[in-house]
Amino acid sequence: MNKKSVLRPNQGKIRPDLIRIASWVRENTRVLDLGCGDGALLAHVQNNKGVTGVGVEIEDEHVITCVEKGVEVIQQNLEDGLAMFDDRQFDTVVLSQTLQAMKNTEDILREMSRVARYGIVSFPNFGHWTHGWSILNGRMPVTGQMPYQWYNTPNIHLCTLHDFEALAAQLGIKILDRATFNEDDEISFMPSWRSTLAVYHFESAPLSRE
Numbered sequence: 410m411n412k413k414s415v416l417r418p419n420q421g422k423i424r425p426d427l428i429r430i431a432s433w434v435r436e437n438t439r440v441l442d443l444g445c446g447d448g449a450l451l452a453h454v455q456n457n458k459g460v461t462g463v464g465v466e467i468e469d470e471h472v473i474t475c476v477e478k479g480v481e482v483i484q485q486n487l488e489d490g491l492a493m494f495d496d497r498q499f500d501t502v503v504l505s506q507t508l509q510a511m512k513n514t515e516d517i518l519r520e521m522s523r524v525a526r527y528g529i530v531s532f533p534n535f536g537h538w539t540h541g542w543s544i545l546n547g548r549m550p551v552t553g554q555m556p557y558q559w560y561n562t563p564n565i566h567l568c569t570l571h572d573f574e575a576l577a578a579q580l581g582i583k584i585l586d587r588a589t590f591n592e593d594d595e596i597s598f599m600p601s602w603r604s605t606l607a608v609y610h611f612e613s614a615p616l617s618r619e
Contacts, residue, residue, distance in 0.1 A: 423453050425593045427505065430608060431450065431458070433586065435500065435501070437460070438500035439460070439499045440502070441462070441501070441503070442462060443521070444465065445471070445503075446466060446468075448474060448480035450505065451475070462480065464480055464483070466482055466484060469484075487511065491524055494524045497525065499525040503529045504517065504529070505529070505531050509532045509533060509567055515576070518576070518582065519614075522582065523613075523616065527611065528610075530611075531606060534570055534604045534606060535572075536571070570600065573607065582611045583611060588608045589604035589608070590605065591605050
């Protein structure tokens with residue numbers, strides 16, 4: 410399942426959160442983008458940072474768009490795992506706005522740690538104050554970041570910033586940096602309450618032989 414919780418960027422325009430992700434990608438490195446969508450991020454880092462990139466995507470139209478952009482892409486469901494990739498085959502692995510839609514959250518984070526030294530994940534922040542207000546009013550939240558109704562949402566594992574940080578610690582993942590957004594604006598004041606999207610840069614847990 411590679412569905413996103415927000416709309417893809419318009420052609421020729423890259424979202425602010427993807428710009429932040431790109432800033433954490435080192436030049437001339439190898440990048441794996443899981444659920445890469447239309448390939449906007451990979452095309453950006455390939456063109457601007459000399460990156461060698463590979464994307465994984467399931468939707469036919471996005472795969473075609475990736476190819477048109479010159480992005481190497483493998484069509485596969487992420488729920489099937491990352492067995493096609495070797496340990497530390499990449500320098501950085503990205504999972505953008507897809508973590509909340511994965512059935513096996515811990516498994517995908519462990520696999521990300523296996524295939525790359527560094528990882529980047531982003532997800533909707535369920536701790537945003539409007540979500541609590543909706544629940545107090547007896548309704549599940551429906552927002553720009555989570556635009557689905559409760560009965561048709563692909564988002565099955567919603568979490569807050571503190572929830573993710575606790576899971577990262579449990580898995581031995583070292584968080585290096587965090588950015589939070591409200592729509593297109595990056596924010597720093599009271600991010601747990603005011604952000605609709607969280608983006609984390611982390612160092613993977615060591616492999617058993619390291």
